Amino acid sequence: MKKPILALALTLPFLAPVMAEARPVRITTTLNAYGGDGAYLAIYVTDKAGKLQQTIHIAGGKAKYHKHLAGWFRQSGGRIDGTTGASVGAGKTLTVSAEIADALIDAGFEIRVDSAVEKESDVPADARIPLAKGNVGTPAAGRGYVKSIAISM
């Protein structure tokens, strides 16, 4: 499973001058109007089995609550190699853009969103959508606080 990354890591230094092997991907996460406080979200790239590849965005400023984004936290240990921002209110939409390596697209990888609301529930892998060009324009539903997730690239 690690092979594409490993291959990329090995070849990247040599290919650097000629490559443009990453592309911007826009991820739009819409929350249900669950009527509570703002939700903490972790948006990250995993393989099919859920193994963390890249953190894209952590929404929710207090690091001490990040452990409630359990799927992501268990693997990252709370280290954030993506962007951060404020928590997302009920019913609101969060759109983030990230450079994602071409090697991760159409190669069986997916975007996951963990969600957590203070004093309420933690929902690991609340929403999942495969990182495939064919999924552009077809949002996937979440199972918890996330109503839907959509990608465009």
Added chain:
Amino acid sequence: MLRQWHALPGLFLALLLAITAGTGAILAGQAALDAATAPVVTAEALPLGQLTQRITGEIASVEKITRTPSGRVRVTHLENGRPHSVFVDATSGKMIAVDTASPSMRFITNLHRAWLNGDGGRLVAGLLALAMLVLGITGLLMLRRSFGGWAALLQPFRGSGMRRWHLELGRIAVAGLLLSSVTGLHMSLVGFEIVPDGASPDIFVSASGEAARPFEQLEGLATVSLADLREMTLPDPADASDPILIRTHDFTRLVDPATGQILREDRHSFLWHVRDIAYRLHTAEGMLGLAMALAISAVGGVILSLTGLVIGLKKRLSGSQIRANAPVATAEILLLYGSEGGTTIRFAKALHQALVAAGRRVHLASMNDLPRQSPANMMILLAATAGNGEAPASASRFFEKLGQWQGSLPELAVVGFGDRQFPDFCGYANAIEAACRARGLQLVLPTERIDRQSVEAFSGWTQRLAAHLGLSLALSFDAAARAGQRFRLVAREDFGAEVQAPTAVLRFRPVPHFRWLPERLQAALGGLPRFEPGDLVAIAPPDDARLRFYSIASSSSSGELEICVRHQPGGACSGYLCGLMPGAEITAAIRANPAFRPDEKAPSLILIGAGAGIAPLVGFVRLARAGRPVHLYWGGRHPRSDFLFRDELEAARNEGRLTRLRTIFSRITGGGYVQDLIAQDAAELRAMIAAGGQILICGGCDMAEGVRQSLLAALAPLGLDLSTLRQSGRLLEDVY
């Protein structure tokens, strides 16, 4: 100092504290309701694994199982893309009820803990908890100081009105409020990570990833009973490596859903337990008694905040705060007052101001606030007398405090305030003089006994004090009155010019301190003066410090202050007042005069006066209870010139509110003085007085002396003398 720590946060944060306490009361009430309706968890509850198996059989997508402090089992699951909570039966695992966190309770919770506004609001909530703690502690210390020892807190309080409410509620609610504020403060400090929350380090372990087995077969669950459980988070079905998380009172444990092995177990640290206890005591979830106690004390907190606000505002509106008061530790002079109605405080303030202006550091306080020691080299006591030589309210504990005095012995000066009409004139001042001498304090000035708030006598004593201290003291009662009240003249009527007794009836309206506040609110806050007929108004003309007192004819409920001023030849104040035209404003202060009021129980009233002395008497006629005989005897000079209030009095007589109107005039043929009327009606008056009638006399000294002679003669057959009548309150005089 203590008072300021109490008053300042109280005044500025009162409304916020009231909201925090009010929402707290609702939340505690809800917790009490929850605890009261919670099911009893039987000891033979199922093992946790079996129960979990049953619950997951009943409900799909279970995320979390929580045992609430009140003993219910709450299951959180995802349904239709949203988390839902339900309560389930602790044995069958079947759903009992939906856990509906109502939007209104959510709103109240959010208002209580964060003012609906994230971290900023949480900070405010934390600071309010701190303020409540400070108010509780300073309030207790103040109570102890003014009642002497903690034991006195359990005894009934004296006092009345807002202050009484504040004190009574304070001692009931203080324990609950202190508990709520301490635990709330701790929760706030943990929230802002100033105090560590004691949680175990965030080390996550992964499960084996094999197929999960039924919960009842997992060994890691078997050793936990439902009674110990706090919460259990079931693994994410999409992630085979996600372990089961179990939190109990003692530990946090991660269990492999496939092998049942305990992957990791962390026992809770001391700090975790501290936080846990703080949280549980603050929310009182599942503890009926505590929840009810906290709810009651929080309601008390609301009322305390509001009564405190009113007391504080009143104090500031009435301008009764003391300027430039030196702290005890650095004071050269201790100036202590024992006041019953507030008059002595005014004298004390005027003296304080004069001493401060002369460069002395003076600590002004009530006699109850006598400290244990002070570097002061002089102690001045100004003491009123309550009733028969008893201590006034603010000196009730002076002797006890004096017994606790540990400082060196300062020089002593005592001024007593009283009324010569009463047998034990300045009795309390005599008692404190004796007690202070016994304690070894040296009197450096003879004790001055002041009759009915005589400003002249007090000024004279002040000059002797000034000579002793080697200072020049200027008593400015005008300054004390300046903090009082503005009045605007709205109407005047003139009488008596033709008979060389120019007299004006002046009607003023009070000018509110804050003109933009509605009058009713001002009155409620004490921003408008209150008075009854017979009370006095103290007025000083501009550029003259000496106050003159005039009897009031009206009641403050009428909205007007009505006085009668005889223009004395060369009189500075009467000349000033008689020269006023409608629209002019004066500064004046009300002096309550409860000693000169009709007794509600007396079967009949005999009102006797002359000239401008009619003012309080006409007020008593206005207030007279229907059916009670009221007889008015009044003397003037000429019926066509100085018959004050003629129309009103005749109307009252015609309507029957005034039983008899007896007037006499000195400048007409066959005329005379009011004492002549008394002599004429001696038999009738004797009968009324024998039946318990009350006599009220108002007017000049000469008239009063003449009336006394006539009364004495009239009463002789009864064997009654005037001092007996005075002692029983059936003869009252307001003589000038």
